[in-house]
Amino acid sequence: MAAPKEFLDFVDTKADFFIQRLSDAVAIKSVSGDPQYRSKVIEMSHWIKDQFSAVGVETVHRDLGKQTVEGKELQLPPAVLGRLGNDPGKKTVLVYGHFDVQPANRSDGWDTEPFELTVKENGQLIGRGSSDDKGPVLGWLNILQYHHEQKKELPVNFRCCFEGMEESGSEGLDALVERESKPGGWFEGVDCVCISDNYWLNTRTPVITYGLRGLTYFKLIVEGPARDLHSGVFGRMVHEPMTDLIALMSKLVDVKGNILIPDVDNMVSIADDKERELYERLDYSIADVESAIGSSTTLSSDKVEVAMGRMRMPSLSLHGIEGAFYGTGAKTVIPAKVIGKFSIRLVPPQTPDNINPLVEKYINEEFAKLGSKNKCKLEFEHGGKPWVGDISHWNYEAAQRATRAVYGKEPDMTREGGSIPVTLTFAESLGVNVLLLPMGRGDDGAHSTNEKLDRSNFIEGTKLLGTYLYEIAAIAK
Ligand SMILES: C[C@H](N)C(=O)N[C@@H](Cc1c[nH]cn1)C(=O)O
Numbered sequence: 041m042a043a044p045k046e047f048l049d050f051v052d053t054k055a056d057f058f059i060q061r062l063s064d065a066v067a068i069k070s071v072s073g074d075p076q077y078r079s080k081v082i083e084m085s086h087w088i089k090d091q092f093s094a095v096g097v098e099t100v101h102r103d104l105g106k107q108t109v110e111g112k113e114l115q116l117p118p119a120v121l122g123r124l125g126n127d128p129g130k131k132t133v134l135v136y137g138h139f140d141v142q143p144a145n146r147s148d149g150w151d152t153e154p155f156e157l158t159v160k161e162n163g164q165l166i167g168r169g170s171s172d173d174k175g176p177v178l179g180w181l182n183i184l185q186y187h188h189e190q191k192k193e194l195p196v197n198f199r200c201c202f203e204g205m206e207e208s209g210s211e212g213l214d215a216l217v218e219r220e221s222k223p224g225g226w227f228e229g230v231d232c233v234c235i236s237d238n239y240w241l242n243t244r245t246p247v248i249t250y251g252l253r254g255l256t257y258f259k260l261i262v263e264g265p266a267r268d269l270h271s272g273v274f275g276r277m278v279h280e281p282m283t284d285l286i287a288l289m290s291k292l293v294d295v296k297g298n299i300l301i302p303d304v305d306n307m308v309s310i311a312d313d314k315e316r317e318l319y320e321r322l323d324y325s326i327a328d329v330e331s332a333i334g335s336s337t338t339l340s341s342d343k344v345e346v347a348m349g350r351m352r353m354p355s356l357s358l359h360g361i362e363g364a365f366y367g368t369g370a371k372t373v374i375p376a377k378v379i380g381k382f383s384i385r386l387v388p389p390q391t392p393d394n395i396n397p398l399v400e401k402y403i404n405e406e407f408a409k410l411g412s413k414n415k416c417k418l419e420f421e422h423g424g425k426p427w428v429g430d431i432s433h434w435n436y437e438a439a440q441r442a443t444r445a446v447y448g449k450e451p452d453m454t455r456e457g458g459s460i461p462v463t464l465t466f467a468e469s470l471g472v473n474v475l476l477l478p479m480g481r482g483d484d485g486a487h488s489t490n491e492k493l494d495r496s497n498f499i500e501g502t503k504l505l506g507t508y509l510y511e512i513a514a515i516a517k
Pocket residue numbers: 172173206207208209237238255257457458459460461486
């Protein structure tokens with residue numbers, strides 16, 4: 041069953057209204073990783089709840105409890121659950137998304153204010169969260185608005201789960217999903233799950249995603265002196281925390297991307313020719329990567345190696361050092377305490393449970409080799425398991441049909457390099473098929489400066505998600 045023409049026309053007609061609503065969403069600084077913005081994430085959860093209620097969805101807030109940050113208790117933003125329709129003759133589709141965003145400051149290198157949606161003449165909608173993940177969440181809202189205003193029945197029973205902590209480890213969400221998946225819970229009767237929270241490989245070809253990497257995120261704390269020191273007075277007299285930390289961090293990964301922690305890389309099987317062929321067939325080139333990153337610095341010139349690096353291999357990235365001098369000028373300080381941040385993206389069979397002990401053992405051994413009198417501590421920050429879905433399911437068939445109908449193209453089937461920790465929990469707790477149907481392009485710059493969503497991806501992406509619901513209904517008949 042194709043989506044009705046009136047729905048597709050409605051989306052085109054309302055495009056400017058939808059963009060204004062995205063602008064309102066972007067303006068709420070819902071940065072989950074920074075305690076000073078917690079009230080904004082909570083405000084965003086109210087905004088989302090109100091918006092979905094206004095288009096006829098029964099919504100509730102679910103309290104996720106508190107988290108402890110640097111010894112202080114902090115309220116977690118409530119999850120927003122919604123439902124519309126309970127027709128036993130229809131499939132029940134659960135959609136998940138998140139309304140929190142990564143941090144963003146103009147001084148990071150943004151050309152415009154990150155929390156003011158800038159609409160460029162070339163159609164780019166620039167602002168933090170435009171692509172990850174406020175745009176896609178609002179895509180679902182746009183679809184519901186059509187059905188509500190035009191008094192049309194949805195082709196499926198709709199359930200939604202939106203959270204405000206995805207960018208910070210989805211605290212509290214696994215337990216909620218497990219509870220709500222039980223008989224009598226909000227997700228009872230769900231037949232499949234759809235998540236729109238990742239990206240195409242390039243700027244041309246839509247994708248359907250059947251895998252996500254997991255994640256394990258660490259803080260490596262090295263401290264010594266009771267206070268910051270003058271390097272002219274104490275240099276070459278004391279063990280310097282930053283020197284120790286740099287020595288340790290330099291032993292985690294080499295410049296070719298190989299993970300140096302024993303047994304981490306070799307836990308993963310080597311791809312055979314048949315599997316390499318899958319990556320060969322993708323509409324993906326080194327030029328696509330270069331244009332997305334704005335440089336010619338890929339680890340290999342072999343497209344298959346580069347694609348597998350993102351999709352089926354683990355990676356270790358060094359993110360930053362808290363406590364280090366980083367400002368302008370030339371401060372001659374010896375920082376007393378520094379915290380290195382790094383994470384590992386995981387692929388099956390890796391999980392935080394089997395990887396974290398390897399990391400801990402290695403760090404302890406390497407620190408002992410330094411012979412430093414400083415103190416060193418490794419803290420696990422947050423993590424999630426990898427996930428791979430079953431592409432032979434009707435859920436994928438519906439998404440493929442919808443992609444052909446809206447974009448006139450065969451989608452690429454991809455595994456995503458990023459992580460959405462709750463995905464595996466949905467798959468396991470509900471025992472249903474899960475897929476990812478992204479809206480944004482590979483050059484959207486999620487987590488980066490000048491994040492954008494193209495107007496055409498927002499509008500055609502709304503049509504895609506709506507058409508997908510109609511295709512599910514058609515398959516179910
Ligand atoms: C793929 C998704 N849009 C995303 O960006 N997920 C984040 C999740 C995360 C975990 N820690 C911090 N953020 C990601 O993959 O980094």
